[in-house]
Amino acid sequence: MAQHRGLAGQSIALIAVFAGLIAASTLVPEITLVGGVPLTLQTFAIVLSGLVLGAWRALAAVTLYLILGFAGLPIFANGAAGLAVLTGPTGGYLIGFMLAAVVLGASASALARAGILARRGVAAAALIGVGLLSLPAVYMVGVPWLAWRTGMTIMPVGCSGLTDPDCVSAVTVGVIPFLVGDLIKVVLAGLVAATIHRAYPGLLGSARAVVAASCDGAEDKAAAATA
Amino acid sequence: MISLLGLYRPRRTPLHRAPVWFKMLLLLGISITTIAVSDPVTTIGITAACLLLLASTLPPLKATLKGMAFIIVIAALTTLFQLWRGEYVRALDLAGDLISIAALALAITSSTSMGAMLDFITTLATPLKWILPPETIGVMVSLTLRSIPEAARILTEARVAARARGLDRDVRAILFPSASRTVGFALQLGQALHARGIAEHGRAAKATPRPAPQGDDAVAPVLPSPPVREAVPGDPENSTS
Numbered sequence: 370m371a372q373h374r375g376l377a378g379q380s381i382a383l384i385a386v387f388a389g390l391i392a393a394s395t396l397v398p399e400i401t402l403v404g405g406v407p408l409t410l411q412t413f414a415i416v417l418s419g420l421v422l423g424a425w426r427a428l429a430a431v432t433l434y435l436i437l438g439f440a441g442l443p444i445f446a447n448g449a450a451g452l453a454v455l456t457g458p459t460g461g462y463l464i465g466f467m468l469a470a471v472v473l474g475a476s477a478s479a480l481a482r483a484g485i486l487a488r489r490g491v492a493a494a495a496l497i498g499v500g501l502l503s504l505p506a507v508y509m510v511g512v513p514w515l516a517w518r519t520g521m522t523i524m525p526v527g528c529s530g531l532t533d534p535d536c537v538s539a540v541t542v543g544v545i546p547f548l549v550g551d552l553i554k555v556v557l558a559g560l561v562a563a564t565i566h567r568a569y570p571g572l573l574g575s576a577r578a579v580v581a582a583s584c585d586g587a588e589d590k591a592a593a594a595t596a
Numbered sequence: 597m598i599s600l601l602g603l604y605r606p607r608r609t610p611l612h613r614a615p616v617w618f619k620m621l622l623l624l625g626i627s628i629t630t631i632a633v634s635d636p637v638t639t640i641g642i643t644a645a646c647l648l649l650l651a652s653t654l655p656p657l658k659a660t661l662k663g664m665a666f667i668i669v670i671a672a673l674t675t676l677f678q679l680w681r682g683e684y685v686r687a688l689d690l691a692g693d694l695i696s697i698a699a700l701a702l703a704i705t706s707s708t709s710m711g712a713m714l715d716f717i718t719t720l721a722t723p724l725k726w727i728l729p730p731e732t733i734g735v736m737v738s739l740t741l742r743s744i745p746e747a748a749r750i751l752t753e754a755r756v757a758a759r760a761r762g763l764d765r766d767v768r769a770i771l772f773p774s775a776s777r778t779v780g781f782a783l784q785l786g787q788a789l790h791a792r793g794i795a796e797h798g799r800a801a802k803a804t805p806r807p808a809p810q811g812d813d814a815v816a817p818v819l820p821s822p823p824v825r826e827a828v829p830g831d832p833e834n835s836t837s
Contacts, residue, residue: 379786386782389743397751440713441705451705456697519674520690561775
């Protein structure tokens with residue numbers, strides 16, 4: 370069965386459930402943070418998929434979510450559906466999600482192979498650090514797409530004041546307002562992913578690395594996972 | 597609360613009867629045309645045609661307006677921005693591009709059932725069948741559809757539990773339990789799939805049958821392989837217990 374591992378039942382279930390989680394994260398009402406700031410969970414779910422599933426399964430989960438959305442299920446942000454989202458000005462962000470899933474998944478697998486995920490304390494910081502890669506990955510595709518579809522320049526050039534038309538650019542409209550929220554979501558996703566890898570070791574990479582690393586720490590893995 | 601009703605309504609308009617590949621080609625062609633052509637007259641013509649096509653599919657009014665509202669706001673902002681910079685033709689061109697492609701895409705969404713669209717995507721994925729057999733795509737799609745309400749239920753339950761503890765502003769009290777329950781659900785689902793032999797032999801079934809073992813080297817299989825069963829869409833309610 371080794372050569373079918375990529376499509377074994379567990380992988381299929383993980384892919385499908387995470388695609389469902391990404392879809393559900395746009396459907397449930399947003400969480401209100403302290404101070405009344407609403408927090409939508411879509412970016413969180415995408416980053417979490419990358420960090421938990423690894424490159425191929427995360428790509429499959431995000432692609433599956435996008436395909437269902439394009440096929441007409443209203444599971445994109447704000448209940449939008451269909452191909453109009455892809456062809457619209459924000460369609461680049463969706464493609465960026467796929468890129469982010471691959472980048473994060475590959476990096477998280479590398480962390481798992483290095484045995485970092487099995488060490489408490491280090492794991493969360495490393496996963497947050499990897500998760501930060503999702504911001505450039507998403508914006509790298511999304512911002513030029515937004516600029517192209519709305520005729521804005523990508524970067525503000527020669528900006529002198531708030532009433533200066535040169536100040537309006539894809540970066541000021543499409544990145545800066547969302548940056549703080551995205552950072553919060555990445556940190557949360559990193560923390561949650563660290564918990565998941567502690568509770569379910571062996572989701573990524575080989576179980577041998579997990580066991581070896583936890584034996585080094587002379588710490589009961591089960592106790593660590595439930596602590 | 598959570599509505600999963602898309603834009604599609606079964607009707608008998610010309611666009612409903614057109615094959616999916618034709619509609620997708622139309623969308624691709626119109627997209628390329630609107631991007632390549634920046635002549636104002638052509639832009640207005642294409643936009644009008646796309647809006648008429650959208651109207652011809654008799655879409656549900658409220659959902660369509662909601663779908664178009666976002667694009668219209670973006671198009672209005674873009675137009676204002678370009679007018680501000682004094683580029684009138686470019687303003688018209690960009691707004692026309694945005695609205696026409698969105699209208700056409702909505703027309704396709706409202707005239708194509710999800711099943712037809714998924715069939716089309718599966719057909720597109722045929723060259724990949726050695727990696728990704730069509731049955732596996734079908735299983736994954738139906739499992740995803742089943743797990744959307746499940747994931748939404750887990751998230752909602754976590755919020756209710758957090759509120760009961762007075763932690764409804766604490767994001768960790770919501771996300772940690774729901775994420776680990778979701779992974780646990782996925783792993784249980786995976787075991788259920790494995791136990792039923794679903795999608796385990798996706799590639800093996802396509803491959804040439806294994807040559808019969810010969811001589812004394814032949815090792816009898818210790819355990820029989822799980823039975824190959826047809827994937828039944830909508831079946832996974834058995835596997836969620």
